[in-house]
Amino acid sequence: MKKVTLSFTIAFMMLSCQEESIKNNDENLTNNDEQSLANSFYGKTTNSNCHFEYEGANGPDNWSGICGNDWQDCGGHSQSPINIQTRNVVENDNLEDLEFNYSNSFTRIINNGHTIQFDYSSGSTLSVNNKTYELKQFHFHTSSEHTVNGISYPMEVHLVHRDNTTGLLAVIGVFFELSNNDNPLLANFMNDLPLNEGGIYNSNFNYNALGFLDYEDEIEEYYSYSGSLTTPPCSPIVSWFVVKNRVKISRKQLLQFEALMHQNNRPIQLLNGRNIFVPES
């Protein structure tokens, strides 16, 4: 019994220390999780304390009703993710290349209980269709959230960008596929992923998230549609760009992410008449 109490105490102390490090370690820390980004768009100052999961009573089918009216958008008509049926995509000659102007970032990795999130240094941007968005964070889903012709991939990264004028978001989705080799960018962090909910890892190690795009700073081939955050509050404020090119991950790396995040992909949502666009070829 004593042992149990002691380990609880130690676990609590560790959590407290980690929380301490959030407050004290970095003056530039802003809250970049999806709920906070949605709140800032709607002028809300506090996050809901409601709890969501990926199965059971708090699972995706019930998200719209488990937080009063706060998460009702989860039952809306422009939700993400979706299945991309390639025979139905619409060519759009107004769609430009995605232009990335990413600088290196410090390393901050957060285990928020739903995903592994990397916060990104300020000043890295995505420009597309005369709009510029700043990269705030990226995070992962196992399996992929979007599917292409009904096919899912083992993992998907979401690079979350914000238009700092309007507060609207642009999210880049990139699929991972299995390879015999480690993903070289992720290989830098596999020993540093926080194991417990609330865990944070900070270091001065510098890297460039362009590694998820094979270090190409212009991307021509992608699917685009109007959608939402894929976690509560599911706000429909996202321009989605799912790139066609896939990146590699080894089975060992994938298993590590799966062990930490478990299954964290929201089921695909109805299109409800929305178009999925591709740039004119």
Ligand SMILES: [Zn+2]
């Ligand atoms: Zn996501």
